[in-house]
Amino acid sequence: MTHRQILKLPHIELTGDDSETNILHVDMDAFFASVELKDRPELRGTPVIVGHSGGRGVVTSATYEARKFGIHAAMSMSEALRKCPGATVIEPSHEKYEEVSNRLQDIYYSMTPLVEPLSVDEAFLDVSGSRKLLGTPTEIGHKLREKVFQEENITCSVGIAPTKFIAKLASTRAKPDGLLVVSPEEVIAFLHPLPVGALWGVGGKTEEVLARLGLFKVSDIANLPLNTLRRALGDGLAEHLHELSWGRDERSVEPYEPEKSIGNEETFSKDLDQAADILREVLRLSEKVATRLRAAELMGRTIVLKVRFANFSTITRSKTITDPIDGTKDIYAITKTLFENLKLDRVRVRLVGVRVEKLEEAETASRQLLLGESEKGWREIDKASDKASARFGDDAVKPARLID
DNA sequence: TCTGGGGTCCTAGGACCC
DNA sequence: TCTGGGGTCCTAGGACCC
Numbered sequence: 001m002t003h004r005q006i007l008k009l010p011h012i013e014l015t016g017d018d019s020e021t022n023i024l025h026v027d028m029d030a031f032f033a034s035v036e037l038k039d040r041p042e043l044r045g046t047p048v049i050v051g052h053s054g055g056r057g058v059v060t061s062a063t064y065e066a067r068k069f070g071i072h073a074a075m076s077m078s079e080a081l082r083k084c085p086g087a088t089v090i091e092p093s094h095e096k097y098e099e100v101s102n103r104l105q106d107i108y109y110s111m112t113p114l115v116e117p118l119s120v121d122e123a124f125l126d127v128s129g130s131r132k133l134l135g136t137p138t139e140i141g142h143k144l145r146e147k148v149f150q151e152e153n154i155t156c157s158v159g160i161a162p163t164k165f166i167a168k169l170a171s172t173r174a175k176p177d178g179l180l181v182v183s184p185e186e187v188i189a190f191l192h193p194l195p196v197g198a199l200w201g202v203g204g205k206t207e208e209v210l211a212r213l214g215l216f217k218v219s220d221i222a223n224l225p226l227n228t229l230r231r232a233l234g235d236g237l238a239e240h241l242h243e244l245s246w247g248r249d250e251r252s253v254e255p256y257e258p259e260k261s262i263g264n265e266e267t268f269s270k271d272l273d274q275a276a277d278i279l280r281e282v283l284r285l286s287e288k289v290a291t292r293l294r295a296a297e298l299m300g301r302t303i304v305l306k307v308r309f310a311n312f313s314t315i316t317r318s319k320t321i322t323d324p325i326d327g328t329k330d331i332y333a334i335t336k337t338l339f340e341n342l343k344l345d346r347v348r349v350r351l352v353g354v355r356v357e358k359l360e361e362a363e364t365a366s367r368q369l370l371l372g373e374s375e376k377g378w379r380e381i382d383k384a385s386d387k388a389s390a391r392f393g394d395d396a397v398k399p400a401r402l403i404d
Numbered sequence: 405t406c407t408g409g410g411g412t413c414c415t416a417g418g419a420c421c422c
Numbered sequence: 423t424c425t426g427g428g429g430t431c432c433t434a435g436g437a438c439c440c
Contacts, residue, residue: 058408073407119411122440260411262411266409315435316433
């Protein structure tokens with residue numbers, strides 16, 4: 001992800017390759033649970049669920065033993081606990097996951113500089129330039145799985161194909177603990193029998209629409225006249241799905257994608273209905289987001305407030321300003337106004353979120369800004385606060401209202 | 405059965421400018 | 423006085439992904 005990591009591998013040739021099967025998709029098996037099990041080997045072989053156990057929440061990850069009971073990620077905790085009452089529940093420890101994720105990335109970069117991380121536990125690799133040094137993509141895939149298991153005690157699955165989309169489907173099919181190569185000639189035979197939900201961009205809603213049209217398999221989409229699909233789904237999605245259904249996917253592995261937004265949100269353990277209580281959370285989130293912005297040396301122009309009510313309906317309100325900001329005070333001033341403009345009167349609020357979009361690099365942004373004296377003062381305070389947080393932990397410096 | 409938290413992308417309407 | 427489109431930006435919502 002960083003230049004440092006890319007520069008570690010100057011010896012890898014990027015000359016391309018005549019073979020068309022160079023894209024690897026790597027996906028850890030039950031990542032969160034696997035990381036936790038490394039520290040708690042006594043739980044190996046028993047059902048383990050990683051997720052938020054406090055009433056609300058969903059399963060983040062489950063071991064294979066838990067899966068035998070039909071427990072999957074993205075299932076509510078209460079449902080999971082009902083299915084598997086004996087399972088050990090572990091609260092997620094996100095910092096640990098980040099550390100492991102960074103080490104996994106180092107392993108990817110030892111195979112090729114063309115790495116596109118998708119999430120903490122997943123990545124695309126383009127190994128077209130690595131053949132001379134490391135062997136065929138299949139050999140590289142085996143090495144990768146071996147290394148990940150040796151160093152992190154995590155099994156993973158690897159899909160190898162001519163395109164990102166097919167590589168991802170292949171790794172899913174290979175799960176758990178497997179490797180699958182889909183050559184260009186095999187793509188259609190592999191793809192067409194799959195359910196429509198396998199296509200990138202088909203979720204629950206789209207699946208319903210397609211089912212009403214009698215479309216259940218990828219081949220159904222492929223053989224439908226494009227115009228019929230357009231009328232059902234709109235031009236954009238229809239054309240996208242039609243391309244994918246024929247295995248066409250032009251996207252290349254992009255080693256660096258700049259961040260487009262930074263945000264945090266929180267679901268309360270109990271709904272809040274007092275404006276003062278809600279605003280305190282909005283301030284806390286504004287601070288969190290501002291700190292992350294400054295750490296990433298980014299500033300943003302659009303500030304978004306998200307509010308979810310007790311009935312789960314959700315709204316967003318946003319404000320775009322001319323000059324980008326990264327200060328806690330500036331962000332809070334806007335989120336506070338957005339909240340007050342809602343004119344909620346004792347409405348039960350379940351979640352609030354703060355997000356900053358339209359990001360620019362802070363250096364470029366601030367060079368164009370002529371800062372007044374008071375703004376300069378606040379920048380100094382934010383900087384000092386960031387330093388203290390880095391030294392003493394996040395709780396060291398907080399806006400006065402957050403200190404109980 | 406009640407639904408976490410981090411994101412990206414698309415659509416549609418309205419304002420505004422030319 | 424009434425009337426075009428096209429382009430761009432902003433806002434809100436929603437689908438989707440991991």
